[in-house]
Amino acid sequence: MIPNKNVLIELSHAKMPFGKYKDRYLIDLPEYYVVWYHNKGFPKGKLGDMLKQIYEIKLNGLEELIRTVKKQYPR
Template identity: 75%
Template sequence: MLPDKQFLIDLAHTKMPFGKYKDRYLIDLPEYYLTWYHNKGFPKGKLGDMLAQVYEIKINGLEGMIRNIRELS
């Protein structure tokens, strides 16, 4: 299932709320960090959904799409 438009806009503007990468946009998190979460299990809730989507976006080389959304919205 594809995420809806508002989810992608929210994802483009969401920053990591804790940890080593606190205050970094989710799309700017390093791929190894997202892979670690993918292997460990993403957190429950909206943040986990967003991290899982960012993981998929990054492994498919689509980060530019999210950065463009952030710039345009």
């Protein structure tokens, strides 16, 4: 399955909207924090979906993919 380019671009520029890591890019959240959400339960809605994707990306060591997309498609 080929990821949708627009989804990757949006994910690369998404920021945490609240809490200790407010305004930090989701890809830059500490791994333990994303794992904590995985164990606790992700928020409902789009943020939760994006955090699930970030969890899978970090789990598989693909953070550099998202950082590369962010550089190639700046906002």
